[in-house]
Amino acid sequence: MIRTTSLSCLALVLSFVSTLSGQDAAATKQADRTPPPVIAEIDAAMQTFVDQGTLSGAVTLVGHQGKIIHLGAVGLADIEKQKEMRPFTMFSIASMTKPIVATAVMILQDEGKLNVDDKVSNYIPAFKDVKLKDGSAPEREITIKDAITHTSGLAGDQVFQQSLEEAVNELAERPLAFQPGTKWQYSPGLNVAGRIIEIVSGQPLQEFLQERIFGPCQMTSTTFFPDQKQQRRIATLYGPSEDGKSLVAVGNRISDPADVTAPNPSGGLFATARDMFRFYQMVLNQGKLRKQRIVSADAVAQMTSPQTGDLETGFTPGNCWGLGWCIVRQPQGVTEMLSPGTFGHGGAFGTQGWVDPKTETIYVLMIQRTKMGNSDGSDVRKAFQQAASNAVQ
Template sequence: MAVVALLATGIPVQAQDTGQKAPAIESVDQAVAKLVEEDVVSGAVILVSEDGKVVHLSAIGDANIDAHKPMTPDTMFAIASMTKPITATALMTLVEEGKVNLDDPVSKYIPEFANVKLDGKPLDKPITLRQVLTHTSGLGGDQRVVKSLENTGKVLAERPLRSVPGTKWEYSPGLNVAGRVIEVASGKPYAEYLQETIFTPLKMNDTTFKPTDEQKPRIATLYAKDKDSGELKENSSWIGNVETDPYPNPSAGLYSTARDLQRFYQMMLNGGFLGDAKILSRDSVKELTRLQTGDIVTGFTPGNGWGLGYCIVQQPQGVTAALSPGSFGHGGAFGTQSWADPVKGRIFLLLVQRSNLGNSDGSDLRKEFQNAAAAALNE
């Protein structure tokens, strides 16, 4: 744990790209280092920005324990469901172009959805794109892509619904439906469309569904807590596994870095642009990040609602207490977290690789990190 001890003293690490020392806040490193030392995670990359400037960036612990390979600021992570907001944002670019309407029936793009049934009976009203983006479509079950998005759309259309669309929130493969709609409306493969529309303009050079041979050595190893020994052991998952699941997954497939994700969320905080890159209009950003689910109770922590692909903090409390009402973001299956606070102009990024963490959105790791960062910035 030499790396942890070093960083807990507040000694900054090297920032990616510039070769300059990255800023570090000692109390933030200490909060995360404590949980690394307790073997909650093998290590972490954490980033905090305020008003468009990175005010904290550090890498703590190991990317691979057995190899004694330290985390670095440019370590790459499987971000799992943090992919969902990016997919929704890509779809919104097609809404701006007039190629898609959020209240269109899904069947306009995936004809098989015209035959969706609930309890064996046809629906009174068709499932809409807005509903698949807010997890209120009635769809449920696993979020894997089977063979292709075209095929997956057909498979999901045959899956029995769990509730009347628009009446209940249930975490779902709805963003995979959105990914297929992107293909149909744009005439391009989903991953290619994201690359051209978001990643290249924002210079998110380490955000990909398929890491290159040059990038692979920078990927953090996934760990899980052994139930008997309590030790962290290497683990595997279909999420991000390009061998078993080679098809780009709009719900869970991306790899990325702290710097890349900061650029994406800063674009959102800016109202759709970053530097010379304009991704969306301000109105589209507002639509993505406004409450869409009304009084419907949503997951994964109290006081939340749902926007279009984004979780929205409505009444900050508990793990979200450091955020302002209207903050938006998403977590991932392996403990990753990304949250943007439009009131205070802040971004909080926590990148780790840990399975069986439980509800990572409600984790102590997230809470301690965000609280320490907010306390330091509020001084």
């Protein structure tokens, strides 16, 4: 009798716990479905550029103290089809790919499988014999750190058509533009880092990123290889017409979503604003998201602290470089509303992400526009960042 009663009580307790768990899961699911708030001033700032014909549309996101406080979409994802821009629209994020690949490098360093001070030739022997333009050998070999801080001397285009392995071996045949570590010059160094990730992990780059970053961070729409369903969600890339009075659709020279043959670690990812928020929040949390450790706090500190000394870096004044990240050292101009120590990266098609650790604010701008001059210093970025900064003050 006592045993029967005990079992009955246990069953009731388990049933109650199960009910609570189900309610918690349902509440979480419902919370995920709840539309995030929209800050009218941010949407209005972006709508101005749509009305002017500068942009077809934009998706903007602001995170503050761990929560999304704004996720807005204005304009069109496709002008010809009159397809509205949506919060879940996917974008070619171009060089916003770089910090993600750099984070993957740091995951492997955490595991003792490599060190950023290692010579690249330890993993890719072709780099043992790299030469300078005059045919002489450099004073020292290129390191992984050189590759991901753009101080390697590697020159030329970051875009390639062959496999990643073939592209990186071809890079080793190019003459270096300068002695490693002596200058900063934007380079295809992250392609080298991406290939090292494949060699060290024994996995294709997409598979490693999916397993170690995208999956744990629930970045469900981030990929080098968008499937047909995802391709329909990608915003069309636009450039100015010949007379400059309208926008015309143009091809994606970095990564054609319908014909991707190899991952481009320098700029090949497609993603949503919300996915990028999750990645940035993980880094802001010192390498953790939802109690899951992705990368060590020490690795995050190393990535997001200056690594380029007094070298002049970046495309706007006042910046320096970490490991794969641009860091705002002296806010000014387009970055004047950000705190010193803010880190992030932009993309060739106008996208931008910033993480301001002082104010715990995340900024994500998603647009698809070519030929904006220096997109890092564009009026679009400044207007978004100023409106977003005003909203959290």
